[in-house]
Amino acid sequence: MNIDSIKDGIVIDHIQAKKGLDIYNALKLGELDCSVAIITNAKSNKMGRKDIIKIDKNIDLDLNILGYIDPNITINIIENDERVDKYHVELPKEITNIIKCKNPRCITSIEQELKHIFILTDKEKRTYRCKYCETLNEE
Amino acid sequence: MRHLIDIKDLSVQEIDELIGVAKDIIAHPEKYQEKCKYKKLATLFFEPSTRTRLSFEAAMMELGGNVIGFSEASSSSASKGESVSDTTRMVGCYSDIIAMRHPKEGAPLVASLKSTVPIINAGDGGHSHPTQTLTDLLTIFCEKNRLENLTIGLCGDLKFGRTVHSLITAMSRYKNIKFILISPDELKVPEYVKKEILEKNDIPYIETNDIEEHIGDLDILYMTRVQKERFFNEEDYLRLKDYYILNKEKLEKAKQDLCIMHPLPRVNEIAVEVDDDPRACYFKQARYGKYIRMALILKLLEIK
């Protein structure tokens, strides 16, 4: 895999510097069978330093969670050496098992089997609340 | 199949319908005494709350139905480590509808996701208690003959009091409502309630420390208990618990048709001397609670 260019694949760009590995883990990219490159501390005109992830295959990945982690991230879809699409990911309406409810009175605190689900309640303020107890997720 | 987990699950129209049915039950109880014949309500109370449980059980009995259940976690399989979801599915095999009280917030929602019968949230921690809110709405409607054009005073623990937050949420959907929020600084209505409910819906409100300042403007005065378990230290509790005590003297400037409400049990927030005042509605409120629960059971069982 050539780090500089990929023929067909996905480039996750404008990741906050040093956060590339977190995103690699959140998207479970380690489970893919294609090559994946994480470039950290790349120079960026816009951000000073940034991280980039390149995935050497056009796979169907659920990238929605990136909208929650960092709205500045851009997704580039590459086909035949050309960028065919570039976009910001929208805030997901629901996020599962990425954040945990911190309310000690929440049912998720005693039932380990339950998924930790947060629902988007205010798009402008990027507010998420626990599906079960409605506790606000404070970042 | 419908559940009632949060008061927001019901539209304004549905609440109107429930109030309509409850009023008809009050007027013609005999029409309803066999509506739930051969039906069973299960009261699953993972923490004790005698008055809420009795209210549900009385409601089902007055509809001609039967009641099974448990009144605390130690007498249920939860003490053996069974999940809420499993307990509910098992009980769903024996009953037609479930009223669930649980100390953990969100437990009734979890139960409803896999349940084969309707679930009513009978209180989950500090989160939600929709049948209390329905009780409050029926009380207001029966006493004032309207749910619009009201100035509502909320007094006491406005910070932790879930009844208060739910009532604000529910009343914010009606026209021309004003709130007077009376509490010590430590127990004020949380910011998110002000921002996400009051301000978002353009509901006018005044925050004050002084119960007498606005008492003459009120149509409803909703008193609440300052609960000991909400405090981390005894000192704060003792200092704040007697902050507002409603007595005859404070009521002197109040309107003649004021409606004084309280979710009960009271400790000492309302002096006993107020009980004989015709404006005291808190015992009637408990009776209304039974009627609205009857209406709710009929709705969720889809019995006309």
Ligand SMILES: [Zn+2]
């Ligand atoms: Zn929660």
